[in-house]
Amino acid sequence: MKYNILVTDDEIDNLQLFKRTLRSNYNVFLANSGFEAIEILKSNKIDMIISDHKMPGMDGVELLKKTLHYAPDAIRILITAYTDSTSLIGAINEGKIHRYIRKPWNPNDLINILEASFEVYQLNLDNQSLALDLKELFSGTISAITEALDAKDHYTFGRSKRVTYYALKTGETLGLSDTELSELELAGLLHDIGMIGVPETILNKPGNLTPEEFDEIKKHVVTGVKILEEIKQLRSVIRIVSFHHEKYDGKGYPYKLLGDDIPIEAQIIAIADAYDGMTSDRAYRKGLPHEYAVEELKKSSGTQFSPKVVEAFLQIASNAKEEIKNIDSFASEKFINEGSPAN
Numbered sequence: 198m199k200y201n202i203l204v205t206d207d208e209i210d211n212l213q214l215f216k217r218t219l220r221s222n223y224n225v226f227l228a229n230s231g232f233e234a235i236e237i238l239k240s241n242k243i244d245m246i247i248s249d250h251k252m253p254g255m256d257g258v259e260l261l262k263k264t265l266h267y268a269p270d271a272i273r274i275l276i277t278a279y280t281d282s283t284s285l286i287g288a289i290n291e292g293k294i295h296r297y298i299r300k301p302w303n304p305n306d307l308i309n310i311l312e313a314s315f316e317v318y319q320l321n322l323d324n325q326s327l328a329l330d331l332k333e334l335f336s337g338t339i340s341a342i343t344e345a346l347d348a349k350d351h352y353t354f355g356r357s358k359r360v361t362y363y364a365l366k367t368g369e370t371l372g373l374s375d376t377e378l379s380e381l382e383l384a385g386l387l388h389d390i391g392m393i394g395v396p397e398t399i400l401n402k403p404g405n406l407t408p409e410e411f412d413e414i415k416k417h418v419v420t421g422v423k424i425l426e427e428i429k430q431l432r433s434v435i436r437i438v439s440f441h442h443e444k445y446d447g448k449g450y451p452y453k454l455l456g457d458d459i460p461i462e463a464q465i466i467a468i469a470d471a472y473d474g475m476t477s478d479r480a481y482r483k484g485l486p487h488e489y490a491v492e493e494l495k496k497s498s499g500t501q502f503s504p505k506v507v508e509a510f511l512q513i514a515s516n517a518k519e520e521i522k523n524i525d526s527f528a529s530e531k532f533i534n535e536g537s538p539a540n
Contacts, residue, residue: 199224200244200315205234205260206276207252215247218304219311231255231263238267244318245311250277250297261294270321272314274298343386356473359521361385363469364462366513367506371461381462384437388466391421415450418442441466446500457503464506468494471502472514487518 204215205228212227219225226241228234231254237243246264248257255263261273275297295314298307343357364385368378392400395417399410406414421438425431440454440463447455475490491514498507 200318201226201242202245202247202311203228203234203237203241203243204247205229205231205252205257206249208249211249218307222308223311231257231260234260235263235267238264243268243271245272245274245314247274247276250275250279258294265293270318272318274310274314276300276302339383339386342390356477357386357389359473359477360388360466360469362521363472363510363513363517364465366517367465367469367510368462370509370512371465371506373461377462380434380437381465383431384434384441384462384466385469387421387425387431387434388438388441388470389417389421390424390438391417391419393424394420415442418451436460437462437466439463441470443467444501445503449501459503461503461506464503465510468502468506468510471497472510476518487515 199222201224202219203226204212204219206212206215207229209229212229216225216227223245226237226243228237231248231252234246234248238246246261246268248260250257252260257275257277261275264271264273273294275294277297278300295317296310298310361382362385364381365378368381373381395413399406399413402410418439418441422435425435425438437460440452440459443449443452443454443459443463444467445456445459445464447453472490472494475493476484476487478484491511494502494507494510498504
């Protein structure tokens, strides 16, 4: 496969020299101005953009800067008559130029420069492909884990996705950053992963739990953390999963954290989890009305839950409840499209 190179120069003779030099090894596109080059980029995949520096209408630096929109991964090379490299540093940074070549250039030297540049280019493409494969594998792993948890108790089917949906809406209302939202999403999907270790007889018990049975339920937090610790890419969400059963007044478990010592993401998960628990069908009762759940959250503001987070949740709860009726088709699009947070 030949790489596609776009050469831009206002001198026709220079363009023809480039074409003669490169056409045996590359597909060469020629543009007589920056504006013509942009039009070519709109309809062709270009791997490398070579531009003369001084051109009328749009100079080479301005052109290469504009090409970032149309071909962000392309290699950018500036052909210049300037000999002072200091004066070019700003231009190179501004246009994300891979390197510059001084006039007059030698055809053999040019070929060597291009070959070396394409080695770097191909390495970047291979790394991007690998990263995509890893992201898909990671997404599949998360889906498999949550589906395994849902399969254990059919009353909780889809619960992790619903909690995640409510949490993301609340996090957006509170102005969380993209990184924080990514971590919140992972934590929402995995916050109850430790329930895999709880006996089904307890999970599906129709009546009230005994103190001993509730102690078994509470162990799911520590169990979940132990599971996540084994997956390097998930370590950033452990602090959220660890604290999602803490209460604002310090009476939660397992660590009895108080107030804003509880990470904001864990506070969000706690409210989303409680709301979904109240409004979803369970083994021992039908789901409670939205209005009832809202009143319960208000009553618990300042004790079980952060008042700030309760206020944000109530802003999105009504619409989210309607939207989530389609939860079976909800596929955590943000996580799949943007990937997991950094290690």
